[in-house]
Amino acid sequence: MALLKRLARRDLAIIPFTLDGVPREGRAGDTILTAALTLTEQLRHSEFSGGPRAGFCQMGACQDCWVVTADGRRLRACTTLLVPGMDLRTRPEGQS
Amino acid sequence: MSKKLRPLIVGAGPAGIRAAEVLANAGIRPLVVDEAPLGGGQIYRQRFVPDERTPRDLYGSEASKATALHQTFAALADCIDYRPQALVWNIGPTVADIAVDGRSRRADFTHLVLATGATDRVLPFDGWTIPGVFTLGGAQVALKSQGCAIGDSVVFMGTGPLLYLVAWQYLKAGAQVAAVLDTAPFAAKLNLLLGLPSQPGVVLRGIRYAAELVARGIPVHYGVAPIRVEGGARVTGIAWREAGKESRLACDAVGFGLGLRSETQLADLAGCHFIFDERDRAWRPERDAAGRTSVPGVYAAGDGAGVAGADAAELAGERTGWAILQDANLPVDTMRIRLLEKKLGAIDRFRSILERAFPFPTAWAAGLPDDVVLCRCEEIAVADARLAARQQSVVEINRLKALTRIGMGRCQGRMCGTAAAEVLASSCGRSLEAVGRLRSQAPIKPLPLDLTGEEDAA
Numbered sequence: 185m186a187l188l189k190r191l192a193r194r195d196l197a198i199i200p201f202t203l204d205g206v207p208r209e210g211r212a213g214d215t216i217l218t219a220a221l222t223l224t225e226q227l228r229h230s231e232f233s234g235g236p237r238a239g240f241c242q243m244g245a246c247q248d249c250w251v252v253t254a255d256g257r258r259l260r261a262c263t264t265l266l267v268p269g270m271d272l273r274t275r276p277e278g279q280s
Numbered sequence: 281m282s283k284k285l286r287p288l289i290v291g292a293g294p295a296g297i298r299a300a301e302v303l304a305n306a307g308i309r310p311l312v313v314d315e316a317p318l319g320g321g322q323i324y325r326q327r328f329v330p331d332e333r334t335p336r337d338l339y340g341s342e343a344s345k346a347t348a349l350h351q352t353f354a355a356l357a358d359c360i361d362y363r364p365q366a367l368v369w370n371i372g373p374t375v376a377d378i379a380v381d382g383r384s385r386r387a388d389f390t391h392l393v394l395a396t397g398a399t400d401r402v403l404p405f406d407g408w409t410i411p412g413v414f415t416l417g418g419a420q421v422a423l424k425s426q427g428c429a430i431g432d433s434v435v436f437m438g439t440g441p442l443l444y445l446v447a448w449q450y451l452k453a454g455a456q457v458a459a460v461l462d463t464a465p466f467a468a469k470l471n472l473l474l475g476l477p478s479q480p481g482v483v484l485r486g487i488r489y490a491a492e493l494v495a496r497g498i499p500v501h502y503g504v505a506p507i508r509v510e511g512g513a514r515v516t517g518i519a520w521r522e523a524g525k526e527s528r529l530a531c532d533a534v535g536f537g538l539g540l541r542s543e544t545q546l547a548d549l550a551g552c553h554f555i556f557d558e559r560d561r562a563w564r565p566e567r568d569a570a571g572r573t574s575v576p577g578v579y580a581a582g583d584g585a586g587v588a589g590a591d592a593a594e595l596a597g598e599r600t601g602w603a604i605l606q607d608a609n610l611p612v613d614t615m616r617i618r619l620l621e622k623k624l625g626a627i628d629r630f631r632s633i634l635e636r637a638f639p640f641p642t643a644w645a646a647g648l649p650d651d652v653v654l655c656r657c658e659e660i661a662v663a664d665a666r667l668a669a670r671q672q673s674v675v676e677i678n679r680l681k682a683l684t685r686i687g688m689g690r691c692q693g694r695m696c697g698t699a700a701a702e703v704l705a706s707s708c709g710r711s712l713e714a715v716g717r718l719r720s721q722a723p724i725k726p727l728p729l730d731l732t733g734e735e736d737a738a
Binding site for chain 2: 185187188189190191192193194195196212213214215218221222225226230232233235236237238239240241242243244245246247248250258260262263265
């Protein structure tokens, strides 16, 4: 289930990307946070408790929305624009 | 003379843009560094890609101000050096380290304008890390910039003008608002009437937002104390206490905030003297009416210099632009300066009224259960702060940080700093002022480990 609900911008150009190994679609102008959370419920898991996290401030301050790419880079989801072909991982099993 | 001036403006929100405008009009070319891809700051944040919505849809009653600010900034393009998506991560005397596109560059400056803005001021509660809990500002960013609601059924909780504004914006955008939970009592709102003579537009707009929410059947509760947000993988409901009674409501998202807190890290690194602002229950850089800090050549404007809102940010940003000209013995418009200071004074007096209408819940921290997570980054509990105060006699917040790591995580105290100070003060029996403020460290935000160095940005 998605966490965020699109109310506008539904008809913008499609940006294809991969989320946890599955081909997905975002919209032009989406941040990674928006693209991921309109499709799933979490962006990462806490390194301490393992609990799911999905960001908090959405303006680059809380550092709670860092996601991992398939090639091991870390991106702050709320301040990074979705780019075609991004391969994002939000689950621990995807990080290995 | 003006050719020798190299002002650096940090932040391209209302304050930074107006400061840049004054300098550019005087023939000075400032360097404007901003973290966002587009100018406007948070409140006048621009979309990355145009969509079907009008400025009126996005900014409501503030649409003309937003559009004017964006147009001003666009018109400045040839007269300023602008570095978007760039982070000033360290400040030394007359030099800044700027991370942009995986590289760190150094930029020399003669004058520094800190227009660094603010984020939501928050306190913890049980369940505040569950996916679906966002700040009020975050809920607003999701809607304005991204066209998304934070859930299908959203509860807004906290206090401050933003509580009602964001709830109303969600309503207008077609989202389902399950309830508005105000942590302040209803009687506090009557203070707003005191602001009618000086700021009638702002007060009447606020009353209209609340009235429309009620007219659309949205429950508004006052004097609320949160008990917990329920859920595991995501939010499923919220429980709160009101007049001694416990209530519960199903929802799948919570937008939460208790006013704003200033981003002051760079002012700290620049060596500015800080003062404790009783009204904001927070430390901020000391500044005069023109925005001059205690450090010659360093100026602070907008919400980063003390929370006052977007209108004040535009005025204060412009005022710092004039202050730089004054301090360089260049011609200024003294009539304009007097007007700016008069308007800023009026807004400041109104801020005191707003603070009484939306008071910070001062008893919240002391009443937090021990097992609530205080530090989101490293999941350190409220109990750890209390234990440090009781068993190790900690009475100062940097000592608390050293012993517990609270404030040492990736957010560097942005999300937990308010709570850490409030919990420590209540535990050790000292005032909020007496427990002090978290010292800032460079880099002020996380940097990539493979950041490469490069000399001079020019």
